[in-house]
Structure formats: structure tokens, C-alpha cells
Amino acid sequence: MKYALVTGGARGIGKAICLNLAEKGYNILINYNSSTTAAEELKAQIEKLGVKAELLQFDVSDREVTRKNIHSWFENHPDDKLEILVNNAGIRKDNLMLWMEDSEWDQVLNISLGGFYNVTKAALDTMIKNKGGRIINIVSLSGIKGLPGQTNYSAAKAAVIGATKSLAQEVGRRGITVNAVAPGFIKTDMTEDIDEKQYKSTIPLKRFGTSDEVAKLVGFLASEDASYITGEVISINGGLL
Numbered sequence: 001m002k003y004a005l006v007t008g009g010a011r012g013i014g015k016a017i018c019l020n021l022a023e024k025g026y027n028i029l030i031n032y033n034s035s036t037t038a039a040e041e042l043k044a045q046i047e048k049l050g051v052k053a054e055l056l057q058f059d060v061s062d063r064e065v066t067r068k069n070i071h072s073w074f075e076n077h078p079d080d081k082l083e084i085l086v087n088n089a090g091i092r093k094d095n096l097m098l099w100m101e102d103s104e105w106d107q108v109l110n111i112s113l114g115g116f117y118n119v120t121k122a123a124l125d126t127m128i129k130n131k132g133g134r135i136i137n138i139v140s141l142s143g144i145k146g147l148p149g150q151t152n153y154s155a156a157k158a159a160v161i162g163a164t165k166s167l168a169q170e171v172g173r174r175g176i177t178v179n180a181v182a183p184g185f186i187k188t189d190m191t192e193d194i195d196e197k198q199y200k201s202t203i204p205l206k207r208f209g210t211s212d213e214v215a216k217l218v219g220f221l222a223s224e225d226a227s228y229i230t231g232e233v234i235s236i237n238g239g240l241l
Contacts, residue, residue, distance in 0.1 A: 001052070001080040004222070005029040005070075007060050007119055008089030010039040012188035013138060016211035017086055018042060018053075020219040026084065027052040029073070031119075033059045033089075060089045060115030061107075070122035081130055084222045085123050087116045088138040090156070094149045105152045112156035116163065124171070132175035134222045137164050138214075141184040141237050157182075161233050168231030177230035179221050183214050184237025204239030 004021045008014040010032035018028045019042075028046050030053060032039040039055050046053035058069045074082075090112040093104035116137060127133040142150045143157025161180055168178035185199055185208045196208050217236050220226055 001027055001077075002083045003027045003029055003077075003080055004084035004086065005031060005056070005082060005119075005123065006086040006088055007031040007115060008033075009086075010035040010042055013183070013186060013211045013214050014086075014088040015042055016215035017088060017218050018046060019049075020212075020215040021084065021086075021222060022046045022049045022051050022053070024219060024223070025051060026222075027054075027080075029054050029056050029082075031056045031058065031060065031089065033057065059111075060119055061110040063114070063118045066115075066118040067122045070119065074126050082123060082127060082133070083130075084134045084136070085120065085127070086136045086138065086218060086222075087119055087160070089115045089119075090138070090153075092150070092153055094153065096149055097151045100152065108152040109156050109159075112153070113159045113163075116160050120167070127176055128171065128174045133177075134226075135167070135171075135176065135178040136218055136221050137161075137178070137180040138218075139164075139180045139182045139233065141182055141235065141240060144182055144233070144235070145241075164233065165231050172230055177221075177226070179226075179229060179231070180233040181214065181217055181221070182233055182235045182237070183209060184235070184240045185209065186211060186214060202240060203237070207238065209236060209238060 004026040006018050009018045009030040022028050043053040058065045093108050137160050140157040142154045146154045164180040187208045
């Protein structure tokens with residue numbers, strides 16, 4: 001039985017990724033922290049596609065809880081294989097550095113960067129033993145070019161980009177690819193407070209992207225068609241530079 005674990009999988013881009021991978025025949029592990037109703041609804045939606053879906057509720061920024069949950073899943077599924085890990089969990093706490101609260105810095109770094117480390121570290125040993133797999137990290141345009149008011153978010157995503165490139169070199173010999181997907185402005189709950197009319201004029205394609213478009217790129221990187229791609233950061237931003 002082949003599985004894909006998607007962190008922050010209950011809503012937005014994470015939800016679209018779960019559905020895309022389910023359509024490709026993967027059983028899905030939906031990680032979420034507080035969106036219980038959304039996670040349960042997604043589980044039912046995925047199971048209608050003829051594959052299994054399991055809910056893993058934990059805060060990716062909590063290292064011990066994360067390790068306990070992931071290790072417990074491996075222990076309870078000795079004959080199943082985690083083939084895909086998508087590190088999608090993240091939050092925005094936008095503010096200018098001058099006025100940024102310590103908590104705004106810590107929360108964003110702990111979830112986006114700390115969560116990447118905590119989840120990947122817990123799953124990596126088993127993926128290495130299986131001699132194959134895909135690790136796909138959802139980063140951001142902000143981590144590539146930086147955006148004002150997002151020093152915390154930019155720092156977290158830039159760090160994950162660096163980690164992506166390093167980890168790809170460490171595990172490539174074991175048949176594991178590690179890549180990052182860097183969305184620009186995507187219509188999700190996280191961007192509801194952003195005025196599309198104000199920003200779309202700066203985007204060559206003159207619109208925000210969709211979660212499904214991001215999910216299709218992730219689906220490609222998870223497939224055998226992308227077996228020789230690793231250590232890359234692929235932007236999906238409508239041409240925004």
C-alpha cells in the first residue's frame with residue numbers, strides 16, 4: 001500500500017494536493033492541527049475516489065508530538081510504504097520588522113521551517129530504508145525575492161529552499177528526490193486579505209493562481225516522470241519576477 005503524507009492538508013493548497021495524489025492512486029495521510037471539520041470532510045471526499053485516507057492531527061512545530069505520531073504510524077503499518085512527503089504546513093503573520101512581535105517571528109519560523117525539520121526527520125529514516133521516495137516542500141515567491149511585511153515568512157521559506165538543495169544531495173543516492181514548489185499569489189484562505197485587483201496588474205498573466213494548479217505541479221514532481229529532477233525550486237507565479 002503506497003501512501004502520501006501532506007502536512008497542513010485539510011484546506012487550501014494542501015487539500016488540493018491531497019485530492020490530486022488520491023486521484024493518482026495514493027492513499028493519503030492528512031495532517032492538520034485545528035481544522036477538524038475540514039479534515040473529516042476531505043477524508044470522506046478522498047475515500048469516494050476509492051483509496052484510503054487517514055487523519056493525523058498534530059502541530060508540526062511540536063517536535064516530540066510530531067515524532068510520536070509519525071513513528072506510531074510506521075509501527076502500525078509495517079507492510080505499507082510512505083512514498084511521498086509534502087511539507088505544506090505554514091502560516092503568515094505579516095508585519096513590518098519595526099513593529100513585528102516576537103511571537104509573529106517565532107510562530108512563522110517554528111511552523112514553516114521547524115515543521116519541515118520535524119516531519120522530515122521523523123519520516124526520513126524509513127524512506128531511506130525503502131530506498132526511494134519523493135519529498136516536496138511548498139515554499140513561496142517570498143522566499144526567493146523577499147516581500148515587504150514578510151521578513152519572517154521570507155526567512156522561513158528561504159531557509160527551506162536552502163534545506164531542499166542540501167537534503168537532495170544527501171539522499172539522492174538512496175533514490176529519494178527532494179524539490180520545492182514556490183507559489184506566487186494563489187487564491188486560498190491565506191490570501192483572502194490580499195486585494196487581487198491591486199496586485200494582479202504586476203503579474204504578467206493578470207490573475208492569481210489556483211490551488212489546483214499548484215497541486216498539479218506537485219503531482220508531476222511526485223510522479224515517475226520527474227524521477228531525474230531533484231534539488232530544484234520550481235516557481236508557479238504567473239510570471240511574477
